[in-house]
Amino acid sequence: MKRNLKFWTRYTWESAGVVLAAAAVLAVISLFSAEGLDFATFAAVMPYYLCIAAIFVMMMINSGSQTLYVPLLLSMGETRRNVLLGFHYYRLLIIAATLALCSAVWLLMPGEVSSVGLRSIPTLLCVLLIASALGSIMGTIFVKWKWAGTVLIILLCGVAGGTVGFAGAASDKFLDMARMARVLSHFETLPWWLIAAVPVFLALDIAFQWLLLRRQEVKL
Amino acid sequence: MNERLTEQKSIYLQISEMIETDILRGILLEEEQVPSTNELAKLYTINPATAAKGIGLLVDEGILYKRRGIGMFVAKGAREKILAKRKAAFAENHVVPLLAEARSLGISKEELLTMIGERNI
Amino acid sequence: MSLHCENIVKTYGGKDVLYDVTLDLKPGKIYGLIGRNGAGKTTLLSILSAQNPATKGTVTLDGEPVWEHRKSLAKICFSRELNANAESGIAAMKAKEYLRIASTYYEDWDKDLEGRLVKIFDLNLKKKFGKMNKGMLSMITIIVALCSKAPYTFLDEPVAGLDVVAREQFYKLLLEEYSSSGRTFVVSTHIIEEAADVLEKVIILHEGKILIEADTQTFVDSAVHVSGKIEEVDAAVAGLEVHHTETVGRSKGVTVFLKPGQKVDEGRDVSVQPVSLQRAFVALCGEEEAK
Structure with missing residues (x-):
């Protein structure tokens, strides 16, 4: 288990690098489309980019690495159980790191948007958990049926592209702190169905992954 | 010890014959240490067990003898x-x-x- | 103390790839797993190392199950053949990363040996697998196998992509590691001739079944080639296990497998010659073509 944790922890930091890079790209896009930028507002919005980037990494990059690392670790004598646990450990770690960074920024940059952000953390947690479950379900599908996985990933790329575009357009309009806070305050409320969806998706993901992993044949 | 192995005979017999020939030719002298099993294995790219079998044959015949912890030596009168x-x-x-x-x-x-x-x- | 598998059956899409395989791998030996392409060698090694599930049967190490048992798995290394074609995910991986992960997972990884082998094989670890040729990929699998220090180590066609100099080098390195550590190695290969003298034990897998599991020397010694006039040969080998008959005009050649105590009739006017492991293997497993 020690080796397993070591591998997945290192993998988390590698992914974290990708998350930061993706967030930076989103930030640059919004910087270019924004006029009369106010630094405090921009900084307080950054954590949202970070969350979008984390979702992007968990849904797209991970499904690819799942097809690579799962058989690789099995080929190095890891048990199927530990591979599953390790993968979930990684997901929790990357979500925790993302939210910790978000909170840190919001605490350092007090303001209307930041206080909305801090109150939105439970919602963001749910969204991130669901996204990670979806991502790993896709990875599992990708392992089993390559074509279906490919179609799904293309679809998701479209959605991600749309989100980036929307974020860019939105930042143009909402750059004033008060309006931004109003829009983002939607995240403050945590609807019951979102809470209910988390265990459903997680259970679905774990069941799906275990079913496949249990009988998986290693091919490199 | 530098002859090549052939396919016509079991390897362990060839190993023991090569050591014998070296003793006859004065390449290996009496009371002198012979190459270890592992050295022979690496030299000829053969399994150490095969080399050991060849040496064992010579030990049985009293041509080589073992000094504990050191290795195999050519016996007197070999x-x-x-x-x-x-x-x-x-x-x-x-x-x-x-x-x-x-x-x-x-x-x-x-x-x-x-x-x-x-x-x- | 042994790696033991019992009544292993493996079925793919209704077709038996392995059929009731029972095997006992003793510690401190070099086994050769030989068989034709498609005989089930890779499948057997995958099942022994729990990389693939068996359809039926069990694998145990020192009495404990191997499947989902980290303690047992830690003692086994099956360094798979790397197939870095464009389709496989591993093509984009750098050799360096692969070795790093291997060194994380194998408890007793020998870092010094890794450095030495990389130097001997003159490998550029910054290269991606997709950009490496078959020989380089073989070298990587050899490095993982030797450096893993696992008590039971399997190599699948380790010399397939290597040139003759590198092959000789590999066998010397294998013997060196074996002599100094006493680990058990199972080497699957179809380049038999060069490996023959290295293998203490030989396991012949044919169409999913184990035909022979024996001391290499004993097995090779039990096979002889008998040739001469047809009638003389027939009389000399009467009652013996005869394989691979070839007839040209009045002359006939057969390969005979002698059971303990059996002998070719020496009173007949025939030539009796020793047979190499490769010839013995072809005589046993190549019969369909000879007919």
């Missing part, structure tokens, strides 16, 4: 032993096939003896 053994096997290994070939070619005993008489040892 050269004489090998000479005696090879002489004893000479007829079987060389004369019998010679006679068989002579018979199938229709060479008589007298002709054969003349051929041998014409040559120096």
Whole structure:
């Protein structure tokens, strides 16, 4: 288990690098489309980019690495159980790191948007958990049926592209702190169905992954 | 020790014969250490167990002996032993096939003896 | 103390790839797993190392199960053949990363040996697998196998992509590691001739079944080639296990497998010659083509 944790922890930091890079790209896009930028507002919005980037990494990059690392670790004598646990450990770690960074920024940059952000953390947690479950379900599908996985990933790329575009357009309009806070305050409320969806998706993901992993044949 | 291995004979027999030949030629002297099983294995790219079997054969015959913790050594009188053994096997290994070939070619005993008489040892 | 598998059956899509395989791998030996392409060698090694599930049967190490048992798995290394074609995910991976992960997972990874082998094989670890040729990929699998220090180590066709010099080098390195550590190695290969002298034990897998599991020397010694006039050969080998008959005009050649105590009739006018492991293997497993 020690080796397993070591591998997945290192993998988390590698992914974290990708998350930061993706967030930076989103930030640059919004910087270019924004006029009369106010630094405090921009900084307080950054954590949202970070969350979008984390979702992007968990849904797209991970499904690819799942097809690579799962058989690789099995080929190095890891048990199927530990591979599953390790993968979930990684997901929790990357979500925790993302939210910790978000909170840190919001605490350092007090303001209307930041206080909305801090109150939105439970919602963001749910969204991130669901996204990670979806991502790993896709990875599992990708392992089993390559074509279906490919179609799904293309679809998701479209959605991600749309989100980036929307974020860019939105930042143009909402750059004033008060309006931004109003829009983002939607995240403050945590609807019951979102809470209910988390265990459903997680259970679905774990069941799906275990079913496949249990009988998986290693091919490199 | 630098002969090549052939396919015509079991490897362990070839190993033991090579060591014997080296002793006869004075390449390995009495009371001198012989290469270890692992050294032989690496030299000939053979399994150490095969090399050990070849050496074991010579130990059984008293040509080599073991010094605990050090290795294998050539026994006193090993050269004489090998000479005696090879002489004893000479007829079987060389004369019998010679006679068989002579018979199938229709060479008589007298002709054969003349051929041998014409040559120096 | 042994790696043991019992009544292993493996079925793919209704077709038996392995059929009731029972095997006992003893510690401190070099086994050769030989068989034709498709005989089930890779599948057997995958099942022994729990990389693939068996359809039926069990694998145990020192009495404990191997499947999902980290303690047992830690003692086994099956360094798979790397197939870095464009389709496989591993093509984009750098050799360096692969070795790093291997060194994380194998408890007793030998870092010094890794450095030495990389130097001997003259490998550029910054290269991606997709950019490496078959020989380089073989070298990587050899490095993982030797450096893993696992008590039971399997190599699948380790010399397939290597040139003759590198092959000789590999066997010497294998023997060196074996002599100094006493680990058990199972080497699957179809380049038999060069490996023959290295293998203490030989396992012949044919069409999913184990035909022979024996001391290499004993097995090779039990096989002889008998040739001569047809009638003489027939009389000399009467009652013996005869394989691979070849007839040209009045002359006939057969390969005979002698059971303990059996002998070719020496009173007949025939040539009796020793047979190499490769010839013995072809005589046993190549018969369909000979007919």
